[in-house]
Amino acid sequence: MDHKNAISNAVIKRLPRYYRILLMLQRLGVSQISSKDLSERMAITPSLVRSDFACFGGEGLKGNGYSVDILRDKIGEILGLEIQYNMVIVGAGVLAHTLVLNKDFEKKGFKIIGIFDHNPNLVGKKIGKYEVMDLDYLSRLKKRQSVDIAIITVSSLEAMEVIYKVIGFGIKGIWNFSPVEVNVPKDVIIENTYLSDILMRLGCNLNKTTIPK
Amino acid sequence: MDHKNAISNAVIKRLPRYYRILLMLQRLGVSQISSKDLSERMAITPSLVRSDFACFGGEGLKGNGYSVDILRDKIGEILGLEIQYNMVIVGAGVLAHTLVLNKDFEKKGFKIIGIFDHNPNLVGKKIGKYEVMDLDYLSRLKKRQSVDIAIITVSSLEAMEVIYKVIGFGIKGIWNFSPVEVNVPKDVIIENTYLSDILMRLGCNLNKTTIPK
């Protein structure tokens, strides 16, 4: 637990990437891996790999590298993969549909338990196995089941209001896809995934290399 | 141009966020904004705002702040919003459908010009106004039109192969949604958007706050 608090966000960002490679190595039957090998697969330095693993008590063997199994277990534990999170989606559009079809989420312990929308025309509609419910019903659902994360896929016009609403319902985790800048209370964690921002960054970096002038 | 190369990635990440706020301020009829005001909206320090703007010759007026119009124009220019990028999607699934429906991309100069897939069963299918084409046809299309960015939405099993293929076709920008670790040549820019990694990060940060022990 003490460890957990000590791990910086920079490290946390790399953990799922390590985990993915370790999983692949397990499937390939590889049991031992060096920091050098891992670093090449991730385009980082071996030093960084070792210093990352030192955060949670690197169990390496000098001269031999790390045990793939032990490493995978440890990282999985830090990532909380054994924990079950309940999620709801707010916004019954095609993005909601995409997320419902993503099998990785449930594999990693993130379960969608309902889809909600403001718009009365969408209430009752089916998305995958889910029937869209009215947003206000979420507060009642929350009393019966824990809801850890709300995924916001409504339009940017409604997003601000919807986010404050789910925070009001007591939901502490928000994954927001809507391009709005929201300030949230300190005890709420928000991850913003602004798709068009990513594209602008990509465009910007393309220009850097293609216009050497 | 010299300026453009000097802007760090840390700054570039904030540019779309500044831009979004400036756009909103324009709509509200606000013409002048201070670094303090902007910083509060973005939950950063005023110093950081000023040092960011200094990168591209901050045009602030001591005592008054910055002109919203000038700032928006400058940032838009650095982000290359007046540039037209052609994009293709590889992988004709529901994520492709989501991206096709996103109106922000085209507004920012990123235009989808075609959807491709490996799978013969999907070729000919319609996604929005696009008819899915066979991936190999992309190399021919590339000879007629510039293709700046390939968006990879295929499954993780196929992703590696598909990415190498589009790089082989000479495409220099890749936006990859598939959870695979790929090493690309130095002249290729890849942006990986691993949706389940974002969720794991969110879960990790939720634990940090909820388990204070």
Add this chain to the structure above:
DNA sequence: TAGATTGTTAATCGATTAACAATC
């Protein structure tokens, strides 16, 4: 044993922040 690779420390690099003189 000899070669490989860890764990860790110190050095470096880069990003952010604090502070304040300049000035509108």
Add this chain to the structure above:
DNA sequence: TAGATTGTTAATCGATTAACAATC
């Protein structure tokens, strides 16, 4: 003028890298 706010420098903070003794 007085208050507000910039532009910029120096200080701080944090993340990454290089180096190397320890050791399997």
